[in-house]
Amino acid sequence: MRTTTNLVTELKTVRPRKAVLEMPEYHPPLAGRDALRLDFNENTFAPSPKVMERLRAVTGEELTKYPEREPVERIVAKHFGLQPEQVLLTNGVDEAIHLMCVTFLDADDEALISTPTFFMYDVNIKMMTPHLRKVQAGATLEFPFERFMAAITERTKLIIVASPNNPTGAVVKREHLLAIAAAAPHAVMMVDEAYYHFHGESTMKDFATAPNLIVARTFSKAYGLANLRVGMLAGNAELLKFVRKTGSPYNVNGVALACLPAAIADDEYIAWYTEQVRVGRERMMNGLRELGVPFFFSHANFVLMNIGPKHKALVETMHTRGVLLRDRSTDPGCDGFVRITIGLEEHVTRGLDALAASLQEIEWVPTV
Known part of the structure; x- marks a missing residue:
């Protein structure tokens, strides 16, 4: 009779392609994101109201x-x-x-x-x-x-x-x-x-x-x-x-x-949201300058900053303050780097306030 142990033993001989065994895996840190999400470069507000209107109009027949x-x-x-x-x-x-x-x-x-x-x-x-x-x-x-x-x-x-x-x-x-x-x-x-x-x-x-x-x-x-x-x-x-x-x-x-x-x-919505990001990005980069945090000039809806050895401590402390950041230290050439998403004006304000308090709490000083 085939036992569970025998089945497991047999399955060990079933292997995927060599490329699959050797390819890297991506595990996004999606758990526990019940905070201000400044970690995944998402829209921090909502889609166009016209999208929400169409979504509410989806019928049961459409789903079949x-x-x-x-x-x-x-x-x-x-x-x-x-x-x-x-x-x-x-x-x-x-x-x-x-x-x-x-x-x-x-x-x-x-x-x-x-x-x-x-x-x-x-x-x-x-x-x-x-x-x-x-x-x-x-x-x-x-x-x-x-x-x-x-x-x-x-x-x-x-x-x-x-x-x-x-x-x-x-x-x-x-x-x-x-x-x-x-x-x-x-x-x-x-x-x-x-x-x-x-x-x-x-x-x-x-x-x-x-x-x-x-x-x-x-x-x-x-x-x-x-x-x-x-x-x-x-x-x-x-x-x-x-x-x-x-x-x-x-x-x-x-x-x-x-x-x-x-x-x-909805061109009007896209123009409004991208302007929110443009203004917020400038505010964030100016805020980082005032805090003495080195960063890289960004053309996207995020800014990458150099925190150095205390990058993990910053991400953890920000989380306790209800703000999520993304630690990019494992990326090539990015040791000590942390990324923050730019969204609505109020979210940029919350992010900067939490960042200033967290840097002080972890006793961060510039190393570069």
Whole structure:
């Protein structure tokens, strides 16, 4: 008779692919977030009132149907001045990254990123190939353009660059992004513009001159739809045809698809929220200057600061004061760094007040 012990023993012989065994894991610290959430770069308020109105109007019959992505892709494409075949909606940018890697990377191919950056690039690339080349930014955390260009080889098949970058808030010049795409015509280049609304510069108008360029956007940040999980890829229709082939036909849920048109149509709300972030970001950086805390100039809805050896103590103390921060010390070149999200004016005020009190409580003094 088969026993539980025998089954466990047998299952130990069932192993996943080597790449899965060796790929890193991402464990977001989502538990216990019942505080002011200045840790995940989310919208700290709410989506557009028009989204809430559409959400309340979702019917039971709508929930019984499989979601239809294509009609909403046509609406999104028109909004961004693109053709429907140039847009693919995804289950957040996380799925977009996954699909790019699955579509374009073989086991012997190389992928290229600059670090520090969004950790999910690392996770998804290494799921497909061990040949991930990382170009580390210098002490200023600015994008290392010249060294990045020099790292492109004939084996490079996928390049991913975030602008603005997470966790640094640094941007890459548009001309540099286009130069990278031109230098690697044999590779697909994805520009992750998740934080586009807080900076305003995009390569989405450059698809005609950069046929190997694909842009990723999210509706989680400025639009406030993080819980609905919806993002998009935009670019060359021929390239997206292959990406579409690797994805699920029902990857984006129907509630997200119902709400997305309302979200993108409310330009007034987006203008208001992004202005809140712009003003709040300036206030936060000025406040950090007054506190003597070193930080990196940001073009996103967050600021990365250098706390040094007391970074863990600061995060813990802020939590006791009802404010969550994100410790980025394990990111390459970020030892001692902590990130704070920028949102509404009142949230920036609470964040700065808690920060000043917490720094005093942990007896922090600048070390750089």
